[in-house]
Amino acid sequence: MSEDMGIQTKQDEDFGKWYLEVVRRGDFIDQRSPVKGFDVILPWGYAVWESIQQIFDRLIKSNGVKNAYFPLVIPEHLLKKEEEHFKGFRAEAFVITEAGGEKLEEKLYVRPTSETIMYYMYALWIRSYKDLPLLINQWNNVARFDTKITKPFIRGREFLWQEGHTAHATKEDAENWVKTVIKMYKHVYDMLALKPLILIRPKSDTFAGADFTVVFDTLTKDGKVVQGPDCHMLGQHFSKPFNIQYMDRDEKKRYVWQTSWGMSTRQIGILIMHHGDDKGAVLPPEVAPYQVVIIPILFTGKEEVVLKKCKEVESHLEQHGLRVYMDDRDHSAGFKFNEWELRGVPLRLEIGPKDIENNEVTAVSRLGDKKRIKITELGEVKKNLEGMQKSLAVHSEKFLLDNIRDVHNMNQLKDISKKGGFLRGNWCGSGECEEMIKTDSGGYEIRGTLYEKEEKPFAPCLYCGKPAKHVVYVAKAY
Template identity: 40%
Template sequence: MTSKAPPKAASAPAAPIALTRKKSDDFMEWYLEVCDVAELSDKRYAIKGMNIWRPYAYKVMHNIDEFTRKEMARSGHDEVLFPLMIPESYFRKEQEQIKGFGGEVFWVDFAGENKLEERLVIRPTSETAMYSIFPLWIRSHADLPLRTFQIVNVFRYETKQTRPFMRVREIHFFEDHSCFATYEDSEAHMNVDLEVVRNCLTRLALPYITSRRPDWDKFPGAHYSVGCDVVMPSGRTLQCATVHQYKDNFSKAYEITYEAPDGTRKNVHQTTFGMSERLVGATVGVHGDDRGLVLPPEVAPIQVVVVPIIFKGKEKPVLDACADVARRLRDKGLRVHVDDRDRNAGEKYFHWELRGVPLRLEIGPRDLEKQSVMTVRRDAGKAIVPMATVEAEVEKLLQHVQADLLERQTKFQAGQIHRAHKIEEARPLGGIVVLPVCDKATCGHGVEEALDYKTLGVPMDEPSDASRERCAHCGEAAKDWIRFARTY
């Protein structure tokens, strides 16, 4: 039957298959285009900042989730799942957090035709849902530590400009919530979490800098917060992980206590640790180039694409060889796709380069004769390898791609971090500037305003003592070197 609908997109020209923007010209324009053209995210859903995950991007996210799960299991965390909706009374118990999120949450008022007796918040994060239940789970010191995490979507009524994976209203989110008997135990756990960050981001070939956030930018309710920021190609930073020391701030509000061996009741000390779909945004933004995505092998949905080079009448031996190579690679646990579509080879190269497949293998009649395979790395470099040892050669090449992407970005990051002594000196530098500042919040704010930068905080991954320096803002004795940057 023929629909009466007016002619639609199908009659319009097909979506552009090549990038029209260059990464070096305008990073953000390029980023938005690559998210669209490589079919990562569809922004055409009717609610701003609530985007559709297309299959290719969701596979990347799922790979990240799965290795995060492994890391969390290794470090003794258990996965839970708490409800999406939080009664207003739970949410209001901790005043700092309601202040921090109060203006940014979605409220459910009705179920069917019934106005709810108590309205419900759609979780912007899960402290208030979880901490209302933790008192039921924690009775004595024997129940500690309690180390839990969940992987869920959270919701924030973002009023700033939204961008796929970087700033959205429905956020794919990872959150660790752990409780300890003592402050010392919780401090030690900060390092456990920071090691998980290290292992996860290394699999994405993403170096980052670790800074202790200033008090005015810590997470609502936190005692202090540590941020892990990736330096994007524009020189701006993207916060990709945060680890928070809550001390007993929440456990007092939510009465999370335990019976100590001496019979007294004490408040637990808590830490949290969060990551999100920003890891996808950082991976796309950092590694991509003018031809599209460049995905680190550890997280690529397809690690190796095999393209048969076919001449009429000689299809079968080539296709058989491709299938055989693919099978051998899959037996090694690799994610392999054979592109045997009826298209020309150039079109296929283009298609998989746009999608960032780390390694392409080409096999044609001449390769069969020589019993060799042409390998083409997405980042750089071609080589002919013997077919007999293709598994070992491919594994080695993928390791090289992974290592080289990390090394390239590590160098880029190093070149983006500049120490300076005075604001005027810092102004033209771009990227991240590190200035000596005294301990007055007004001076931190003063530098932010003068540069139109945000404070990342005190470096935790390099020396931060600036007691021999003068504050870049007031000229009095400085305390720490502090990082400032433009942020996404």
């Protein structure tokens, strides 16, 4: 590696190229694997995923969810049981037709998602109302042959995720569980300092086999949106074909109501594309693998005293529960500054002979603030990180609010869409208008209606001009 580690491309020159540089040079992902769309997640990127996992795993467990693991492959007849589901995933599935040198009698599908293999088991397990609710999650990988251009973390052919699958006695119980899931994802988004729009997808884009789908759509700095976690109200679409029934208190057999919900490694890409800047990634302290990096500023003859002080500060901060790394590798300080900025570490502490003389450290936040902190007042470091977490969240919310613009007709939509972001317009509800809005605007699609708030139409349908039924949010998506 050369000593020059900075990013070559600026965000507003070429956002796509900037992103690729950050994920590669920031040690998040290596795309040079021998199979296209199957990327290697590097230790730094994986550590971010582990942070997200730990936050969410604690949360689901505190809500009664248990983790389990289900098979990687699904026999074709199972995947076919729910017709819409099969139609939705058939085109992008990887299929195994041969094993042990012999042609298989029945094709095996590598899971694109696990509803069918899990619900086969649910039908065996659920007998009585006493077995409900059944709340199970699995952390696994899935593979989908996405034909669009791949993009590290954002669009790959294999990704890591969690998929939660629940079964409930009543529709109301299932709907309440959807609310719980949204609350849990909101918490994760708080930890990521991301402010999303939480939307109910239009029917056309609802998960194959669901009644309705709730999604977290997040803006990226180039004005597009990326879908983060989603939650599907499956109703009884699967319980009927899979015959998942329970004996109720009144001795009658009833079909269960179900939900499924997932969040993937795409979240890392969203983080980078939302918070990143020309120097690289910016990681919110809550999920940064290292919250603080200590960099010794070495001068000949003073090495020992500086390194000793650095060690003291490191162990002091660790005792306060912070994730700290002391970088005493044999590189120049400038190289290290660049590298940790590129990786997105929230705070760097520089300690040199001068700092030691003054009994202080120099703290430089990833957002650029520079501050001297007394070694006797290292509690300030924690406050500094809390301040940064908050400031990222405030910034994210402002960015979202500043980038929602009302449009009354297609001309206005086409004009204002040049600014990117969300466009708020009105829609009659027809699939034809939905399609035409996308075609006519060059890719701006209806992402959905607000999840938590019903909004009254303020103009006619964007496309046909007839009375509108819904206020919808339109955007260009990755």
